[in-house]
Amino acid sequence: MQKNPLFGILFVGVLILGVIASGCISGQGTSTGTTTSSSGKVIELEFWHGIEAPENQKVLEDLVNKFEAEHPNIKIKVVNYGAQDKAVTKIMAAVQAGTPPDLVWLNPAQTGFFAEAGVLAPVEDFIKNDPSFNKDDIYSGLWELGTYKGKIYTAPFDTNNLAIYYNKDLFREAGLDPEAYMGKALTWDEFRELAKKLTKDKNGDGKIDQYGFMVPFGTLEWTVWTWEVFLWSAGGELLSEDQSKPTFASDAGIKALQYWVDLVYKDKVAKLSDPDAGYKLDDFFAGRVAMTINGPWNYPVLKDQGWLNKTGVMLMPYDKRIATNIGGENLFIFKTTPEREQAAWEFAKFVMSPEFQVTWALKTGYLPVCKSALEDPEYKKFMQENPFIKIYVDNLQYGKARPPVPQYPDMSAAIGKAIEAALLQKKDPATALKEAQAEVELLFRS
Incomplete structure (x- = not known):
C-alpha cells in the first residue's frame, strides 16, 4: 500500500483515540478466499459492522443468508467490530497487518480518511463497468456523502437523521x-x-x-x-x-x-x-x-x-x-483481490436494491437509500401507519452531513x-x- 504524509499524520491521530490491543481482531479469522466463481469454488468475504441492537443484527444476518442463497459462489462472514468510535483503529490495524476486511459498514464521514490512505476499491469504478446497476435510483445527496475529490468511493447502506x-x-x-x-x-x-x-x-x-x-x-x-x-x-x-x-x-x-x-x-x-x-x-x-x-x-x-x-x-x-x-452508514469496499472486490460489489448492489432496502427499513426503522423503496406499496403503508417513521423521512429535507474529508x-x-x-x-x-x-x-x- 502506498502511503502519503497526510495519511501518516491522520493515522497517528486515530491511534490516540484508542490503543490497539494485540488481540483486537483475533479470533475473527481472515478471508483468503481467492478462488473465483469461474473455477466453481466459493469466494469468502468478511463483512465488518457495528450494529448494536440485537434485533437489527438478526435482520442483517437474515438478509446476508438471502444473498448467499442467491449467490452460491459467495459466502460472507459477518463480524461485529463493536463501537463505531473505535472502528477506524481496528480497521487500520487489520489493513496494516495485511488482512483487511472486504466490506465495512461505517459512517460516510470516514470516506476521505480511507480514500486518502489508498486502501479502498472505489465504488465509482464498479458503477462505470456495470450497466445493470441503476445509479439514479439512489438519492444523489447520499452519493455525495461517499464522494472524495470528485470520485465516489463508498456506497450508501442506509440513512437516518436526528x-x-x-x-x-x-x-x-x-x-x-x-x-x-x-x-x-x-x-x-x-x-x-x-x-x-x-x-x-x-x-x-x-x-x-x-x-x-x-x-x-x-x-x-x-x-x-x-x-x-x-x-x-x-x-x-x-x-x-x-x-x-x-x-x-x-x-x-x-x-x-x-x-x-x-x-x-x-x-x-x-x-x-x-x-x-x-x-x-x-x-x-x-x-x-x-x-x-x-x-x-x-x-x-x-x-x-x-x-x-x-x-x-x-x-x-x-x-x-x-x-x-444526515446519518446512516456506507459500505466501504477494501482493496484485496479482483475476485473478492467484484464479489463485494455484488453484495453492495444487493444492499442498494429495493429488495434489501424495503426489508431493512421495515424491520429496523432505518430509512431507505433508493427512490424505488419509497414507492413500494408495503413501505408506503408502513409510513402511513407509523408517523414516528414518517417524521424522520420528512426531516431529511433539513439535513446536512459531516464532510467526508480525511x-x-x-x-x-x-x-x-x-x-x-x-x-x-x-x-x-x-x-x-x-x-x-x-x-x-x-x-x-x-
Missing part, C-alpha cells in the same frame, strides 16, 4: 398535549421553556428527579454528531466553503455550545448523559428525562418494549434555521474534547472551541 424523542406520558403529567408536538420544530427559547415545564422534583426532597432534556456528554462521535446540528442551526459550519480550514469556533459554534452548557447549569433543565452514552435510552425509559436526541433506528426497540405509542418525535430545536444531521476523525476528536471541557465547566465554550480549532488548523496545513 430528532427529539419525547415521553408522551410525562407531557400529559405536565399538562401538555403530546400530540400537538409531533413533527413540530421549536426555537431554542421555546425548547428551553418546554424543558422547564418537564423538569420536576417529584418527591419534594429538593433534588430534581425528572429533567426536561438530556445533553449528550463525552468526547466521542455521538456527542459531536449531535452538537453539529446546533452549530448549523445557529448559522455556523464545520469548515470553510472550500473545506480548506475549520470554522467551528465561530460565534455560531460558541453560541451552540453555550446553549448546551446553559441548559445544564443556568436553566437546570437538562442532565448530562453518562460519558459517551448519549444514544442510550436508559434514562428515557426510566423517566429520568422527558426528551432526548435519537434516531429512527430504535423503532424495533421501542416497538418490542411497548414504547412506540408512548414516544413522540419532534424536530431538533433551532436558532436561525431548522437543521438535522481530517474528520481527528477534527471530531478535538471538538469532542472541547465539548467535554465546556460541559464539565473546565473551560468556557469560547476558549474550548478556539483551542480545538487551532489544533485542527494544523491538520489542514500539513
